[in-house]
Amino acid sequence: MTALTTIYYTIAQLTALIFFLHPLHVSVTEIEFDEKDKxxxxxxxxxxxxxxxxxRNSLQDPDLDILEPKNGKTVDQMMQEYLKTRFKISLDNKVQTAKYLGHEREGDAFIFYIEVSNVKKWKTINIHNNIITEVYDDQSNLVHVTVNGKVKSLRLTRNTPADNLTFSN
Incomplete structure (x- = not known):
């Protein structure tokens, strides 16, 4: 190995180590329009x-253990309250009521289930999702919307917490 190759190899190892040590802050939201159930x-x-x-930050409870909360609230109660201001959907500029249904654990993540019912025909969906951005400035909230088998996606961040997608019917 030449000295230059050794330097490049060392830089590559250090870059990989930094990437490994720096956690990825991301959420993924899947929204599917069920036309039959509206x-x-x-x-x-x-x-x-x-x-x-x-x-812990939003509830000012530094000892919160989300897997076994002892503050008298369940994960579902905490999330229902937290999502009220941080996750919103509008269809053709009309704010929709999102109903929190519950959650399940999958490995290192929670999956939260939410539904917007009584959906009329629409063309444009606006999604506001700024969960976790108050703590991690590098948080990315990926949103995939499926309508009639067609998928469109958004990446929402602290600086861009909401955006629109338009579907033709």
Whole structure:
């Protein structure tokens, strides 16, 4: 190995180590329009540790253990309250009522289930999702919307917490 190759190899190892040590802050939300049931079916995947840190801050409870909360509230109660201001959907500029349905654990993440019912025909969906951005400035909230088998996606961040997607019917 030449000295230059050794330097490049060392830089590559250090870059990989930095990337490995720096956690990825991301959530993924899947929204599917069920035309038959006239509903938006929503699944939101969030890493448990990021959510726990966020809820500790927002509830001012530094000892919160989200897997075994002792503050008298359940995960569902905390999330229902937290999502009220941080996750919103509008269809053709009309704010929709999102109903929190519950959650399940999948490995290192929670999956939260949400539904918007009584959905009329629409063309433009506006999604506001700024969960966890108050704690991690590099948080990305990926949103995939499926309508009639066609998928469109958004990446929402602290600086861009909401955006629109338009579907032709």
């Amino acid at each position: 509903a938006l079916e929503i699944m939101m995947r969030v890493f448990i540790d990021d959510l726990e840190t966020t809820l």
